[in-house]
Amino acid sequence: MISVLLLYSNCFIAIVVLMNYTTTTKLARNGKKEFDQGIKVVLYNNEDIGLIMGKDFYDAIKDSGLIEQLREEMWEAKDKTTQMVLEKDAKGDYSDAIDFDDFRKKYKV
Numbered sequence: 001m002i003s004v005l006l007l008y009s010n011c012f013i014a015i016v017v018l019m020n021y022t023t024t025t026k027l028a029r030n031g032k033k034e035f036d037q038g039i040k041v042v043l044y045n046n047e048d049i050g051l052i053m054g055k056d057f058y059d060a061i062k063d064s065g066l067i068e069q070l071r072e073e074m075w076e077a078k079d080k081t082t083q084m085v086l087e088k089d090a091k092g093d094y095s096d097a098i099d100f101d102d103f104r105k106k107y108k109v
Contacts, residue, residue, distance in 0.1 A: 024044045
């Protein structure tokens with residue numbers, strides 16, 4: 001059993017799901033049946049290659065804005081500038097850092 005806590009826009013959504021596994025072969029043979037059973041981790045050659053979720057779970061989270069937040073996070077993870085800053089930070093190089101008050105003034109936040 002795995003518990004997932006989602007915080008978004010001052011909303012608290014607690015979701016408890018039973019994590020199931022499926023394979024690409026099972027998806028090809030029994031697609032609809034595989035999708036109707038909550039969240040599943042998809043395995044190929046004993047490695048996880050994806051995650052599928054049933055329509056009920058998707059409907060529960062789509063209006064919360066979580067899908068858009070995940071898309072934004074994935075975009076940022078692939079952004080070259082973000083990757084460069086994180087790599088420098090991991091090495092202890094903070095040369096690109098700016099003061100928070102300067103940031104607020106610059107972007108009028």
